[in-house]
Amino acid sequence: MRMIDLSSPVDAQGWEPETLSHEVITPAEGARHMAEEMSKHFGVEFDPEVLDDGELLSIDTLTLTTHTGTHIDAPAHYGTRASYREGPPRTIDELPLEWFHRPAVVLDLTDAEPGAVGADRIRSELDQLGRELNPLDIVLLHTGADQHAGTEKFFTHFTGLDGPATHLLLDLGVKVIGTDAFSLDAPFGDMLARYRDTGDRSVLWPAHFAGRDREFCQIERLAHLDRLPRDGFTLSCFPVKIAGAGAGWTRAVALIDEPDEPDAREESPA
Known part of the structure; x- marks a missing residue:
């Protein structure tokens, strides 16, 4: 089995918007x-x-905050209400471990401009996989944003999901969506500009706010997704168990089965 580290470091030498x-x-x-x-x-x-x-x-x-480096947002991060259950949304220590060690796929969004892609683009990428997603499969979005990690540009130039794109994945049974960008939503400046132009509040953090009505998690600030195949691997990304927290750091690792090498001593058939 080959292991590929998909985690970005917690590095006090890099630029961060929050204290580190x-x-x-x-x-x-x-x-x-x-x-x-x-x-x-x-x-x-x-x-x-x-x-x-x-x-x-x-x-x-x-x-540091729990959103520094590669981390997982819990449902409690999205707000104080949860329309899908009795009581408040679950915190990072309350989530089932089964969500975080699952088969995973990679969707290539590297050609997308900063902003948010829609459901049509996500459906097109899913069609290229050649198979349907199974419930609890993890979906990773390869945007290429990690090339700017440690700089201010990492927090302002990336591609996220709009509301319909997020709901499409949730409709397919996905519970964990990951990205190599700073956020699963579009950059702050992009969302706020569209809100000022339209007055439509639905453009503000739709990927996060979907979690108020659908229970799921996001992995943000992944790295090295370009080293992965589109399909055929397992992602292990257990979050650190922080009591009552809305997020937790993770060491995300892709596990790829390697075919056994043929025994060089084995004779070829006659």
Whole structure:
């Protein structure tokens, strides 16, 4: 089995619209910190110099949102109401694991302009697969936006889905839709411009707001979808279990079965 990492890194050196900081306590600082904490809380005196090189363990402290890097939006991210169930929409820790280890397909949207594609384009891409989707199959949208990851352009130039395109996939039993773009919706500027021109509120975040009436998840900020076949692989993308959260980070990995190599020692038939 071949594994392909589809995750973008959490990188404090790249440009992000929200706060992202990464502070590192070195192994030497960690040793001194441990000695101070042992003395303060337990009255145990310990000299870190007795350790090899005076080092213990490093400690990383990050400040970030759950929407930094490759992550999964839970139904609770889309709003406080859920017309499809009693009670509030589910948070990331409440979702079934079966949604996140499934056969997946890739739809190629790399030629689409920044904005939103419609249901006709998605149906055309699905037709090229040569098979119908099964319930719970994961659909990945290859837009090529990940080439701009770490820059401001990543957040302003990408292709998303409009409302009918989103509902088309949900009608086919899809529960997880992934994209290599910043958002499953069109860029903010594109949506707001169309709203100002038309006064039509349905153009504002339709892919996200579909989740108020249909329970599903989005994977945003994937990477390397160009390395995948259109079909014939499994996506493993379990979200981090954050109690009560509207999203959770994931290490998304494609699992591709490789055919067995023929045994070179095997004799050819006469």
